[in-house]
Amino acid sequence: MYRLALNMLFGDRAKLAMLLCGLAFSALLMAQQTSVFFGIMSWTYTPVYNIRAPIWVSDPMVEQANDAKPMRDTDLYRVRSVDGVAWAAPLHTSFLQARMQDGNFKLITMVGIDADTFAGAPAVLSQGLIEDLRLPNTVIVDEWGAQLMGRVTKGADGKEVVIPLKVGDTFEVNDLEARIVGICKVRRAFTGGPFVYTTYDRTKQYTLGARRTLSFMLVEPQPGVDPAKLCARIEADTGLKAWTSDTVIWSWSDRSLARNTFWWFWKNTGIPFSFGTAVALGLFVGIAVSGQTFYSFVLENLKYFAAIKAMGAGMGVIARMLLVQAFTAGLLGFGLGVGMAQAIGRAMIEKGMPPFIMFPQIFWATLALVLGISLVSAIIGIIKVSRVDAATVFRG
Amino acid sequence: MSTPPAQTVAVRTRGVDMFFGDGETKVTALKQADFEANRGELIMLVGPSGCGKTTLLSVIAGTLTPQTGTVEVFGQRLDGLSQEELTAFRRKHLGFVFQSFNLIPTLSVLENVMVPLLIQGASHDVAVTKALAMLAKVGLKGREYGQPNALSGGQQQRVAIARALVHEPSLLICDEPTSALDKDTGAQIMQMVRDLSRSPERCVVVVTHDHRIFRFADRIAEMEDGRIRRVVEDAGLLDTNHL
Ligand SMILES: Nc1ncnc2c1ncn2[C@@H]1O[C@H](COP(=O)(O)OP(=O)(O)O)[C@@H](O)[C@H]1O
Ligand SMILES: [Mg+2]
Numbered sequence: 001m002y003r004l005a006l007n008m009l010f011g012d013r014a015k016l017a018m019l020l021c022g023l024a025f026s027a028l029l030m031a032q033q034t035s036v037f038f039g040i041m042s043w044t045y046t047p048v049y050n051i052r053a054p055i056w057v058s059d060p061m062v063e064q065a066n067d068a069k070p071m072r073d074t075d076l077y078r079v080r081s082v083d084g085v086a087w088a089a090p091l092h093t094s095f096l097q098a099r100m101q102d103g104n105f106k107l108i109t110m111v112g113i114d115a116d117t118f119a120g121a122p123a124v125l126s127q128g129l130i131e132d133l134r135l136p137n138t139v140i141v142d143e144w145g146a147q148l149m150g151r152v153t154k155g156a157d158g159k160e161v162v163i164p165l166k167v168g169d170t171f172e173v174n175d176l177e178a179r180i181v182g183i184c185k186v187r188r189a190f191t192g193g194p195f196v197y198t199t200y201d202r203t204k205q206y207t208l209g210a211r212r213t214l215s216f217m218l219v220e221p222q223p224g225v226d227p228a229k230l231c232a233r234i235e236a237d238t239g240l241k242a243w244t245s246d247t248v249i250w251s252w253s254d255r256s257l258a259r260n261t262f263w264w265f266w267k268n269t270g271i272p273f274s275f276g277t278a279v280a281l282g283l284f285v286g287i288a289v290s291g292q293t294f295y296s297f298v299l300e301n302l303k304y305f306a307a308i309k310a311m312g313a314g315m316g317v318i319a320r321m322l323l324v325q326a327f328t329a330g331l332l333g334f335g336l337g338v339g340m341a342q343a344i345g346r347a348m349i350e351k352g353m354p355p356f357i358m359f360p361q362i363f364w365a366t367l368a369l370v371l372g373i374s375l376v377s378a379i380i381g382i383i384k385v386s387r388v389d390a391a392t393v394f395r396g
Numbered sequence: 397m398s399t400p401p402a403q404t405v406a407v408r409t410r411g412v413d414m415f416f417g418d419g420e421t422k423v424t425a426l427k428q429a430d431f432e433a434n435r436g437e438l439i440m441l442v443g444p445s446g447c448g449k450t451t452l453l454s455v456i457a458g459t460l461t462p463q464t465g466t467v468e469v470f471g472q473r474l475d476g477l478s479q480e481e482l483t484a485f486r487r488k489h490l491g492f493v494f495q496s497f498n499l500i501p502t503l504s505v506l507e508n509v510m511v512p513l514l515i516q517g518a519s520h521d522v523a524v525t526k527a528l529a530m531l532a533k534v535g536l537k538g539r540e541y542g543q544p545n546a547l548s549g550g551q552q553q554r555v556a557i558a559r560a561l562v563h564e565p566s567l568l569i570c571d572e573p574t575s576a577l578d579k580d581t582g583a584q585i586m587q588m589v590r591d592l593s594r595s596p597e598r599c600v601v602v603v604t605h606d607h608r609i610f611r612f613a614d615r616i617a618e619m620e621d622g623r624i625r626r627v628v629e630d631a632g633l634l635d636t637n638h639l
Contacts, residue, residue: 001514004507011502011543307498310459312487313515314480390459390486393494394450394571 001313005321008301009328015297016329022293023333023370024340026286031341031358031366033282036348037275038362039355043190044265045258048245050186050195051091051111051120053218054227056243056257057234064261066191068093070212071240078238079217084225085234089119091216092203098149098196099172106149108196109189110173112203112213119218122197128167128182133199140182141165145194173206188355190265231255250361287373290333294326294377302384303393310390319382326381330374334367405468406567406599407433407456412465414451414622425451426462427622438590438600440610443619449603450571452619456601457490457569458482470566470599487515491560493589495572497552499544505555506531506540512563530558533592550581554588561592568593570602574609586612607631 010016047065048056057079059069070092079088092112097105113120113133121130122140132138141149143164149171150164165171170179178196186195198206203213219242221230231242243257251259266272305318338358345356414426425448433439441449454460455467458474461482467474470489474482491512492498499508509527514520531540534554544552553573560568570589574582586602586609593600602613610616610631618625 003520004503004511004514007504007507008500008502011500304498304500307492307494307500308511308515309483310457310486311492311512311515312483312485312490314483314487317515391454393459393492393498394454 001317001321002324005324006328008304008321009325015300019293019297019329020333020336023290023329023373024336026290026373027334027337027366027370028340028344029282029286029289029337030369031338031362032344033279034362034365035341035345035356035358037279038359039357040190040275041262041265041271042249042357043188043355045247045249045261046187046189047093048247048258048261050122050189051218052123052245053089053120054221054245055219055231055234056245057088057217057219057238058215058241058243060239060241062241064264065257066189066261068215070210071214071217072212073214075214075238075240076217079219079234079240082230082234082237084222084230086220086222087117087119088217088219089114089117090200090214091120091218092200092207092213093215094203094207094213095191095193096173096196096206098178098194099175100149100151101169101171102151107193108145108149108173109191109193110203110206111195111197112200113197114218115199115201119220122184122186122195124185125182126185128180130182132181133197135179135181137177137179137202138181138198139178140184140197141180142184142186142195144188145196146180146183148194174208176205178206228253228255250359283369287369290370290373291377294329294374295380297325297329298322298377298381298384302381302388305381305385306388306390307393309385309388310393315382315386318385319378322378322381322385323375326374326378327371330370334370337370338363338366404434404436405432406435406437406470407431407601408466408468409452409455410466412452412455412462412467414448414455414460414462425622426455429455429465429619429623431456431617431624433599433601435599436594436596437614438594438602438612440613440616441601441603441619442605442607442610442616443625445605447619448622449605449619451622453569453571453601453603456567457492458486487512489566491563491565491568491593493553493556493560493568493570493573495575497544497549497556497576499552499555499559501543501545503544504541505536505544505547508544508555509559509562512559516563527558527562530562531555534558534588548581549577550585553577553581553585557585557588557592566598568598568600570600570604572604572606573602574604574606579608582606582609 045065059071062069076088076090094110096108096110098108099105115134118130146165150162152160152162155161165180167180170177221227227244234242244255246256247258249259249262345358348356409429409431412426412429415422415424417423429452443449455462506527509530510523513523513526534557536554544555574585590612615627615629616631617627
């Protein structure tokens with residue numbers, strides 16, 4: 001009987017296509033919206049990705065990775081003397097204004113890294129050499145930033161074109177020259193601005209001799225030392241705050257800088273709400289569309305189920321037939337929808353905009369939702385068939 | 397007419413009342429309906445539209461439970477059975493032919509005929525074998541794997557007959573089996589019902605108001621206002637203008 005149930009489903013190609021389109025569309029909508037949402041939210045902990053250090057140490061009042069409460073330079077020595085620390089390097093981050101050649105100002109994120117170890121340096125340079133940062137007045141700009149800070153001119157066809165910054169170009173930060181010696185590839189950040197890397201010591205000049213420039217310390221544990229345990233020891237010994245750099249935001253670890261950053265933005269900004277409404281809308285439309293398509297499928301077959309019931313099929317058999325149909329259609333629609341979401345996501349990742357992260361959780365949650373919708377529709381169908389009088393089969 | 401001996405009675409209703417709705421909208425479909433059909437016979441239920449033919453057929457088929465009266469089909473009392481017991485009874489003993497064929501359009505002809513066997517729990521292979529044999533009997537060899545909608549009305553009703561008989565039910569119930577068909581096709585269909593379904597142990601009840609097929613009946617029960625008015629053995633005795 002279940003084979004027949006499937007043949008009933010697959011027998012009408014046009015209706016099947018409608019049903020699968022509805023289900024796939026809603027799965028696509030749900031997976032797509034949530035993936036973009038989490039993609040954007042993951043930009044909040046971009047520093048953790050770009051800087052790449054096993055342990056971060058900050059002022060005890062710091063709550064997330066974009067928050068800088070500078071410490072004293074002497075704190076660096078205190079951390080270095082904690083048992084189990086292989087080395088500790090300073091890191092500076094600040095938002096500054098850059099004055100471009102054409103006189104325009106651009107907001108930048110300045111990152112100062114230790115000139116001896118280059119700890120926290122970008123992993124990939126598409127132009128130039130990281131060592132050139134040791135030359136006077138030099139910076140490395142990220143690709144996206146080079147685009148943002150680029151010069152706008154009219155092309156041959158009269159359209160506006162952006163000429164991105166390249167190695168050798170210069171700009172000024174607080175009247176100090178910054179000469180580009182490299183272009184790097186890094187993940188984009190929530191704040192959106194260009195990343196300008198320079199050495200830690202030089203940030204004192206670019207920030208006009210700020211008294212404190214030590215935003216974070218990057219710590220490498222000695223071989224065999226557990227990062228989480230070392231964090232606890234650093235905190236106990238120095239009174240500072242130490243974070244691990246894992247990027248699993250779905251963990252319970254309150255040491256993870258990425259996780260804390262993600263959930264800090266979740267709790268303290270309107271972003272989850274404004275994007276969340278779009279996601280909720282996607283979910284709602286998805287549920288409505290697939291529920292509706294399924295329901296009309298059940299209605300169209302109601303007459304035939306009534307006939308089968310009159311012929312002596314018990315409700316148990318009919319219920320299982322409807323469930324087989326619903327779950328088969330649900331799984332197919334889900335596969336199509338999530339496949340499309342992935343394909344679109346890939347294309348978006350290539351363009352870098354908007355960000356797209358399909359967490360396994362999104363995958364499973366979408367599956368659960370689509371199957372949930374299938375189940376509910378099947379149950380509605382079962383109730384409908386159980387209510388329909390077997391006697392109605394004799395009436396027209 | 398003398399009452400036939402008990403073992404030959406296939407269907408018997410006594411004092412059956414059936415009404416729908418209540419208060420202002422109450423409709424009485426059957427009033428003290430007494431009906432009897434024997435094993436081995438093809439009996440027709442005739443009468444004007446709205447006189448209760450379909451309702452009586454549903455009561456006999458166990459798809460409707462009357463408010464009062466007794467219903468006995470092949471020695472089994474249907475009144476008092478639970479829905480599950482009625483369903484099991486229909487599964488085992490009943491074959492249906494509907495006015496509007498009621499074939500499942502998304503299934504093949506063969507699969508449609510397999511349904512009663514599969515409902516009974518037959519294996520897929522057994523169901524295929526029996527359904528193929530039955531389709532050959534109704535003259536549809538070669539059309540087994542097509543869709544029902546590709547067939548003519550007469551052919552579709554032949555599929556329905558195959559489906560109604562494939563599991564060898566004791567009681568075959570046909571509601572207006574020819575009303576969607578032209579005269580010649582209707583006669584062919586009735587001939588087929590007669591040839592294939594009549595057996596000493598089976599009873600066939602056909603509801604119709606198509607007087608052109610009366611000649612296929614062994615007996616004809618005439619209904620009026622929710623009860624059996626009279627039973628005749630010769631269609632010529634009926635006042636056909638009245639129908
Ligand atoms: N489900 C129902 N609800 C209300 N009235 C019904 C229902 N079924 C039948 N009736 C009424 O019962 C009467 C007998 O109907 P039916 O048995 O279908 O007559 P026939 O088949 O002889 O044309 C009619 O008046 C009809 O309107
Ligand atoms: Mg009728």
